[in-house]
Amino acid sequence: MNLDFSPEDQAFRAEVRAWMRDNVPQQVGPSIGIPSHKETQFAWERKLGAKGWLAYTWPKEYGGPGWTATQQYIFDTERALAGAPPCGPFGLSMLGPVLMRYGNEAQKQRYLPPIARGEEFWCQGYSEPGAGSDLASLKTRAVREEDHYIVNGQKIWTTQAHWADFIFCLVRTNPDGPKQQGISFLLIDMATPGIEIRPITTIDGHHHLNEVFLTDVRVPVENLVGEEGEGWTIAKYLLTHERTSIAGVADSYYQLGRLHEAVADDPVLSQDPVVTRRLATLEVDLMALEYTNLRTLDRVAKGQPPGSESSGLKIKGTELQQAISEAQMELGGLGALPWLTAAEDVHTVFAGATQRYNFLRASSIYGGTNEIQKNVLAKLLQL
């Protein structure tokens, strides 16, 4: 985080920092993981939307600020350092880039502006029981009947489906031939009759995830993105954006910074060379990740897809999130054990550290497991 910025970028950073200082609501709270309080999260996102900063990686024509890669990086860093959580990724960093590339004009006009204003919230209907890592085996069926698709099937692990206005879904439109070629990408209104959401409580004790059952759900054909059968190509493009955003460099800096403060305040931990070395190792790894992340952001800002580097970012970023939360929990000792709050004499970084540690076990699973990302990279090296 010791980059040399131009005078213009330094001025931009000062502007963002001042705005964050005045506008981050106390109750939003820092997080690496999935936000759990809908109203505070939505109010925060709408506030950013009103400022024109919610869709901060988007060009102006679709409701973003049209920032350079450096400005995007500065904004995300200042957001994290101000203790504000990342915004919901499904509309902003997954569907948004997909519609810009594969959507028709009507879809862009209808769906992108409300995402950029924080008015419509999306969820992701990819995974199914039996189709996670082997996603192309998905079975949710969409059969065309005149001007509608009739959708039947089940999605699982659907993050925040219970908050969402819409779901983007991978569905099977052709059961014959190679399985990748029979998949299509549909936009579905969650208020459509035939959609049932059942909650799944995760190991951190929260309800983030759901099962989504679709029974005879009627979806207008104009909600098909791209061509019928093009869903797999679109899905892969979306996943590169998802994996890049999962790296979470800025939030890891925030969490590591808080850990540094807690250790400095502790007369025993601050004198322990093993602790010092542990923190230094985490910091060096984070700096290396940051530079790879910057290279990827630069590509995206130039209109190129993130590419296979996103798999490396996802692996290393999530390993670091887990390692930092593990250090917070272990160095907190007894102080980190209470699940939600810490005793008054315990540094706040240790409050909820065990809960965060437990949630972040999932980070090497979601967005495609880290084992699968290693397969992706291994295939790349065979070329």
Ligand SMILES: Cc1cc2nc3c(=O)[nH]c(=O)nc-3n(C[C@H](O)[C@H](O)[C@H](O)COP(=O)(O)OP(=O)(O)OC[C@H]3O[C@@H](n4cnc5c(N)ncnc54)[C@H](O)[C@@H]3O)c2cc1C
């Ligand atoms: C917190 C959380 C949020 C999620 N949110 C969403 C969401 O919003 N929308 C959505 O669609 N999905 C979501 N998912 C689902 C996620 O994408 C899948 O869990 C993930 O792709 C793995 O699929 P699976 O759970 O079926 O595991 P499996 O595919 O059954 O894998 C089980 C284990 O086997 C390993 N494995 C499988 N195949 C291979 C292979 N070929 N080589 C090496 N190892 C292999 C895996 O790495 C893993 O360790 C979420 C998951 C979690 C945990």
